[in-house]
Amino acid sequence: MEQAWLDELREFIAIPSVSADPTHRDDVVRAAEWLADLVKRSGGEAEVAPFGERELVLGEIPATAGNGSAPTVLVYGHFDVQPPAPLDLWESPPFELSERDGWYYGRGIADDKGQLYTLVKAAQLLAQNAQLPVNIRIACDGEEEIGGHTIVDFLEHVRVRTGARDLHSGIYGGSALNAIHALMQTLSALVAKDGLLADELRQGRAHLDGDELHSAEMLPSGDVLLDEAGAAPLDPKAGAEFYIRTWSEPSLDVNGINGGKPDFVNTTLPVEAQARFTIRLAPGQEVRQMQEAAEKLLRAAAPAGAELEITRENAAPPGRMPPDARAIELGLDAFERALGTRPLLVRAGGTLPIVPALEEKGIATVVTGFALPESAVHSPNERMRVEDIGRAVAAAQELYRSWAELG
């Protein structure tokens, strides 16, 4: 990679724009300013615009080639990063870009500063050579990683109360309702059986089409992926059904449970317990309908005498781009030209509310990036392969060139 690129990336990574930590508030703003500067150095205009209590970077790099009817490509990325903790597991300081064994290490190199950098750099190179055939519009945020609104498909909080106060288990055990037991019984109605959620939670899901089934066949088997992740399969069929389940089935995970005093020896019968859970919706499903179904199941499963309080915290709808959209087809061709390999179209969990919002408006969206499963996104020693920076820039240039035809 060119020294100038490396210097730029090093600067960007060195700004600890941890959006979850209020003491880094100024750093998030600094990262926004850095990005706006990069856009300006690329022949464009950009500003850091206030948006609620945060800010967006909004900018534009106008086309420098073509006949004046250039289409506009919206580039989205985020300039905030996850907290680096636990620090002692990092082999090099998280906010110093360092290179080892063919990888660049640093918080944000894969998620998302490195990716965002390559998208702007590609536009810069084309613009400077009078070869940018599309208008690039930039809209980036600095709150993706904390996102009230961006992390999961939907998040709920359930609190169970079974009495006025905690009781002595020696005296009341076996006769008074225990809130932790009631919570376990309540949640079990939502837990998958044989890998599948209750029918009420599976309504509306869109099955995999021919292209997607083809992708599933070409990818590593589910058994391999689970093994590489160090994960225990949910049940004996989990490996074989990996892509069906993760691409076309909803899933539910209890993310945390609170109750009692597990750190101390005690003989208490607790009367309050709570849990947080998330549901990953499948394409085709509707947030409201699924929320209502989940709450109905919870209430039906709660034992008599348990008071249930359910709080909806966040939601975002699933989205799916039609594989035969012209922009997607051009994108596949462009990646194949730049990388020598035709990409596979896949589905993925994780939420970017902007994607379904654009889909609804009929705007085709390519969600792409060069992170690998080993990139340790959100973990210590986050990394990206050295060669992938140049490949990502080349692929983005090809992508912008190929979309000129959409004008």
Ligand SMILES: [Zn+2]
């Ligand atoms: Zn992230």
